[in-house]
Amino acid sequence: QVLLVESGGGLVQAGESLTLSCAVSGRIFSLSAVGWYRQAPGKQRELVAVPDKGGSTNYADSVRGRFTISRDNVKNTVYLRMNSLKLEDTAVYSCKLSQYGMDFWGKGTLVTVSS
16 A cells, blocks of 8 residues: 655745655555645646656646746655745645556645735
8 A cells, every 4th residue: 555645734835945855655666656745725637747658747838937846855855945945836746656547646735825
């Protein structure tokens, strides 16, 4: 069984930074298959930073240059560093692991950006 647990969310002011963590446990093939998504109030879930087939990361246009994904294979944790946060970054951020044709989701962590 695979378990993903996000943490690090909270209330920040616009322009500040925040780092989210996604701790992954269970039978994992590769942390490279973990990506980040978000769902803002009243909106559909959208991708934030997801791995592509070439081993790189695809970032949403709205976060490219501000957000960076990183991985710690010793701690089995994937991070999302978010800089220069904007009001429109307010959302529940979730991580997802895709492996063996299945998707495993965490419950998410709320990020609220205030002015």
